[in-house]
Amino acid sequence: MRKVGLRELKNHLSRYVRQVRAGHDIQVTDRGEVVAELLPPRGRTGAEAQRGLADLARRGLVSLGARNDPRLYRRMPRRLKPTELQRLLDEERGER
Secondary structure: OEEEEHHHHHHOHHHHHHHHHOOOOEEEEEOOEEEEEEOOOOOOOHHHHHHHHHHHHHOOOOOOOOOOOHHHOOOOOOOOOHHHHHHHHHHHHOOO
């Protein structure tokens, strides 16, 4: 694993991101102490993520949201006619 100082990383971030993209792990140091690691993202599939979330929910660490049903929301009536809305937008934007 490669090590890079914080100042060096800041000054050459793109170079180190390219190295991580190529599959290298990089440890970031601050005054000689490792404070962070840059790693390529783990390729998790949607199914793996769902299993992980379900496991966290079973252990009581997260609570999963319910599915959103658009029928639960009433349709909001339009208060302004489209021409009036356009006039207000033009006025706000200075009729660009």
